[in-house]
Amino acid sequence: MPPGQNRQVVLKSRPVGVPQSEHFEIVSTPLAELKPGELLVRNDFLSVDPAMRGWVNAAANYADPVAVGAVMRSFAAGHVIASRNPAYAENDRVMGMLGWQEFAVTDGKAIRRKVGEPDLPLSLSLGVLGLNGVTAYFALTEVGEPRPGDTVAVSTAAGAVGSAVGQIAKIAGCRTVGIAGGAQKTSLCLSEFGYDAAIDYKSADFERDLVAACPNGVNMYFDNTSGHISDVVLRQLAKGARVVICGTASVPSWEPWPEGPRVERHLLNKSARMQGFLIWDFEHRYNEAVTRLAAWIRSGQLRYREEILDGLESAPDAIAGLYRGENLGKRVISVRHG
Amino acid sequence: MPPGQNRQVVLKSRPVGVPQSEHFEIVSTPLAELKPGELLVRNDFLSVDPAMRGWVNAAANYADPVAVGAVMRSFAAGHVIASRNPAYAENDRVMGMLGWQEFAVTDGKAIRRKVGEPDLPLSLSLGVLGLNGVTAYFALTEVGEPRPGDTVAVSTAAGAVGSAVGQIAKIAGCRTVGIAGGAQKTSLCLSEFGYDAAIDYKSADFERDLVAACPNGVNMYFDNTSGHISDVVLRQLAKGARVVICGTASVPSWEPWPEGPRVERHLLNKSARMQGFLIWDFEHRYNEAVTRLAAWIRSGQLRYREEILDGLESAPDAIAGLYRGENLGKRVISVRHG
Numbered sequence: 001m002p003p004g005q006n007r008q009v010v011l012k013s014r015p016v017g018v019p020q021s022e023h024f025e026i027v028s029t030p031l032a033e034l035k036p037g038e039l040l041v042r043n044d045f046l047s048v049d050p051a052m053r054g055w056v057n058a059a060a061n062y063a064d065p066v067a068v069g070a071v072m073r074s075f076a077a078g079h080v081i082a083s084r085n086p087a088y089a090e091n092d093r094v095m096g097m098l099g100w101q102e103f104a105v106t107d108g109k110a111i112r113r114k115v116g117e118p119d120l121p122l123s124l125s126l127g128v129l130g131l132n133g134v135t136a137y138f139a140l141t142e143v144g145e146p147r148p149g150d151t152v153a154v155s156t157a158a159g160a161v162g163s164a165v166g167q168i169a170k171i172a173g174c175r176t177v178g179i180a181g182g183a184q185k186t187s188l189c190l191s192e193f194g195y196d197a198a199i200d201y202k203s204a205d206f207e208r209d210l211v212a213a214c215p216n217g218v219n220m221y222f223d224n225t226s227g228h229i230s231d232v233v234l235r236q237l238a239k240g241a242r243v244v245i246c247g248t249a250s251v252p253s254w255e256p257w258p259e260g261p262r263v264e265r266h267l268l269n270k271s272a273r274m275q276g277f278l279i280w281d282f283e284h285r286y287n288e289a290v291t292r293l294a295a296w297i298r299s300g301q302l303r304y305r306e307e308i309l310d311g312l313e314s315a316p317d318a319i320a321g322l323y324r325g326e327n328l329g330k331r332v333i334s335v336r337h338g
Numbered sequence: 339m340p341p342g343q344n345r346q347v348v349l350k351s352r353p354v355g356v357p358q359s360e361h362f363e364i365v366s367t368p369l370a371e372l373k374p375g376e377l378l379v380r381n382d383f384l385s386v387d388p389a390m391r392g393w394v395n396a397a398a399n400y401a402d403p404v405a406v407g408a409v410m411r412s413f414a415a416g417h418v419i420a421s422r423n424p425a426y427a428e429n430d431r432v433m434g435m436l437g438w439q440e441f442a443v444t445d446g447k448a449i450r451r452k453v454g455e456p457d458l459p460l461s462l463s464l465g466v467l468g469l470n471g472v473t474a475y476f477a478l479t480e481v482g483e484p485r486p487g488d489t490v491a492v493s494t495a496a497g498a499v500g501s502a503v504g505q506i507a508k509i510a511g512c513r514t515v516g517i518a519g520g521a522q523k524t525s526l527c528l529s530e531f532g533y534d535a536a537i538d539y540k541s542a543d544f545e546r547d548l549v550a551a552c553p554n555g556v557n558m559y560f561d562n563t564s565g566h567i568s569d570v571v572l573r574q575l576a577k578g579a580r581v582v583i584c585g586t587a588s589v590p591s592w593e594p595w596p597e598g599p600r601v602e603r604h605l606l607n608k609s610a611r612m613q614g615f616l617i618w619d620f621e622h623r624y625n626e627a628v629t630r631l632a633a634w635i636r637s638g639q640l641r642y643r644e645e646i647l648d649g650l651e652s653a654p655d656a657i658a659g660l661y662r663g664e665n666l667g668k669r670v671i672s673v674r675h676g
Binding site for chain 1: 583584585586589592595596598599600602603604606609610611612615616
């Protein structure tokens, strides 16, 4: 018996900056019968990612913004429960752009991949085996170009992407310095994620601590924040350093466009480079990354944290919570099904 | 008969920002006899380069600052007139870090190269066949990575480095858009240096004109200025763009460090990169560049302009003049010898 109703989180109004709970509402919509070529997915886990801020803002970005009134765009993972598409069968585990909703109907284009790794939890396909882990893997290896012995500084070091970056850099033979906010996160960096040093950017001694932790400078900086953290790290670049721009979590809004210390002199004096990373550029190599990440999880070389929120009702405030820095680990929403 | 006296331009006091004539003085110093291993060079041409601003400033930079009271560091080209060094013979044409002075005594370490290309003027070894041309060649080919069909925007487009960048980019099959200040320089871009379009950054319509000249965005930006020009160009980057940071001519001082619009979002949205270029990283490949540049000069594919100032007395104001934008072409000082 297919379900009759589908509860969905839709965008109610367009935020400037970080979307808050008042920008969303939960509606119930009847599910139509499947047309030929379509499949019905029961979403088990919905993803909550910092990039979703950009997906709802009006400013030109790397994706068209979510329309007001539309289901919130998101990754989600679930099971196929009905299929009129020959590429998918009932009980297949899938993940893709399935949105913040209980069920998703798609002609297959929204599916990013069938989830293998049956020995590992499905929710990981949204985190360390999903966008986060794959981002960490390619941002580090393809843009950061780690060399054994490099000192690698990582912002959002205890976060879903940063923690994987730090651990993969260790596997690559680097020395890792994690930058995170507060004692709880810096402790996690050391106890869980194997960083050689962990620094609290909220401390008044942040710059002094960073200099002490990087006596030969920073060969690679994984930048997920921009803002003050980056301003401090850029002053410590070593000759030939690579700065991977992966996110701008510390910038509350790009309207108006924020200013900061100019970077040209740092890049010039150190023959250094800054380069933006978009996961979509590496989509065709997704499976290469997942295979390696899964192997490192099984061998214990790659650890992860998840924070699972309960039910669709927790969705509207979930992105705002990320930007308040309240989560420890990859945030996903578990969808209750009757 | 070796000369008895050597007139030299020495640094009198340390400037903040661009050195002016009052920061230099001309002194006369007796020339000592050559020791074993030394050679005596008669400087015919002294170089005047924007980078010399950084050589006299106290701020940490890519070279130790020139000491107050010392001869101003500079490239120069001349003839060996006496030698007790077996690697050099009388009448050899040489260029190197020979300083703003009539004569230079060196153990050979200051010499960058013996100047070949006997069919071409010696002064070119300070410009299009020297630091400027070699910088243009490697900055463009190694950092900019031009691809045929790329739109390449060049700041200081009519300058000694920029004009070579634009022409080498044309040789590489690119479409070139020159950015320069004022009608005289934009005219030169079109009439002398073969740009497909030339834009006046001093015009109120600068941004509109740039957008019109780059309908598919900017694939590569050769940045010799930083500042407002770069802020405008970065908004027009195409997907996968490369920004070559070669100089910061529009920044009068880095003390205090200037602010500007943050670049991270541009790099992220376009998977673009910014990379600093230092000629010293490519010193071991100098001859490769000179050989190619000389061939393009002979074939007429690479044109250049020189502005030759008369006599040592023109040196103290020469760097300030560069920053006033008064020169058209590579500025060198011709040294009068009795």
